[in-house]
Amino acid sequence: MKSYLIHFSEFIKNPLYKPLNRPLVIVLFYSIFFSIVSLHIYLFFIVIFQFVIDNYTTITSWNFVENNRASLNDFSNNNFIVAIILAPIIEELVFRGFLNFKKINFYISIFLLIGMVPMFMNFKVNIYITSIIYITCIFCGILISKIENKNIESSILKMKTNYRATVYVSVMIFGFTHITNYENITLNQILFSPITLFPQLLAGFLYSYLRVNYGLIFSITLHSLDNFFVVLVTYLNSK
Numbered sequence: 146m147k148s149y150l151i152h153f154s155e156f157i158k159n160p161l162y163k164p165l166n167r168p169l170v171i172v173l174f175y176s177i178f179f180s181i182v183s184l185h186i187y188l189f190f191i192v193i194f195q196f197v198i199d200n201y202t203t204i205t206s207w208n209f210v211e212n213n214r215a216s217l218n219d220f221s222n223n224n225f226i227v228a229i230i231l232a233p234i235i236e237e238l239v240f241r242g243f244l245n246f247k248k249i250n251f252y253i254s255i256f257l258l259i260g261m262v263p264m265f266m267n268f269k270v271n272i273y274i275t276s277i278i279y280i281t282c283i284f285c286g287i288l289i290s291k292i293e294n295k296n297i298e299s300s301i302l303k304m305k306t307n308y309r310a311t312v313y314v315s316v317m318i319f320g321f322t323h324i325t326n327y328e329n330i331t332l333n334q335i336l337f338s339p340i341t342l343f344p345q346l347l348a349g350f351l352y353s354y355l356r357v358n359y360g361l362i363f364s365i366t367l368h369s370l371d372n373f374f375v376v377l378v379t380y381l382n383s384k
Contacts, residue, residue, distance in 0.1 A: 156354045160312035162245065162305075164358055177370060227272060228376050233368035235261070235279055240319040240349070241356040241364055244312065246305045248298065253286035312353050320346035 239258050243251040260282040263275075304311040323345045324338050334341070348371060356364035 152358075153351070153354050156357070157350050160309050160353065160357065162308060162357055164360070181374065225376060227275075228372045229369055231272070231276065231279075233365050233372060236319065237352065237356065237361060237365045237368055238283075240315050241353055242361060243301075243304075244315070244353065244357055246301050248301060249287060249290040251297065251301055252290040253283055256282035256286040256289075312357075316346060316349035316353060319349040319352075 235257055238250075239254050239261065243254040257279060260278045263278075320342050321338060323342055324334065348368075352364040352368055355367055
């Protein structure tokens with residue numbers, strides 16, 4: 146466990162694409178363990194932040210949970226499917242799929258990012274239509290990747306050469322896109338986003354670490370577990 150934590154901290158300082166070969170059971174155990182730990186850190190962080198806002202600032206009409214769509218006041222089976230299955234798969238493909246620098250994964254990431262635009266703009270889209278859009282984007286990415294494009298290949302090479310910057314940028318974008326979790330984005334939410342979104346930024350590094358060292362399936366697994374525990378806790382808390 147200690148060596149695992151040391152390796153993860155080294156990855157944050159200097160991300161390198163160096164896949165590890167460890168037993169499947171061990172990797173799954175670490176994934177579950179870190180999902181539980183990250184959940185506790187996330188909840189502790191929210192409580193502390195809310196306490197500081199309520200008692201040491203003049204900010205009014207702020208409540209982290211009430212303003213967050215993840216509070217699941219509108220909980221439904223569709224929301225559960227999106228949070229636990231669809232979101233982890235799509236987000237991992239978009240923000241970390243290309244980190245092995247295969248052209249096909251790069252194109253899939255680009256097309257899926259375009260397909261996520263309605264979500265960024267808070268459009269209410271039926272889950273079935275959303276699924277069709279994402280599947281179409283994946284197929285488009287696969288087809289376009291068969292076409293030779295020297296500019297794209299050059300861009301991929303530049304990202305590979307600047308691997309640390311590539312990982313950092315993907316983590317930052319992943320973290321700050323979660324500001325769309327708020328129904329009504331205010332100036333306060335934008336100003337405090339580096340604080341309120343810190344758990345997502347940390348999770349982004351952890352998902353990237355798993356994706357780079359063990360494979361995309363493990364980052365998706367941990368992402369799904371994280372979302373499951375958050376959904377479960379917020380749902381039970383609303384009862």
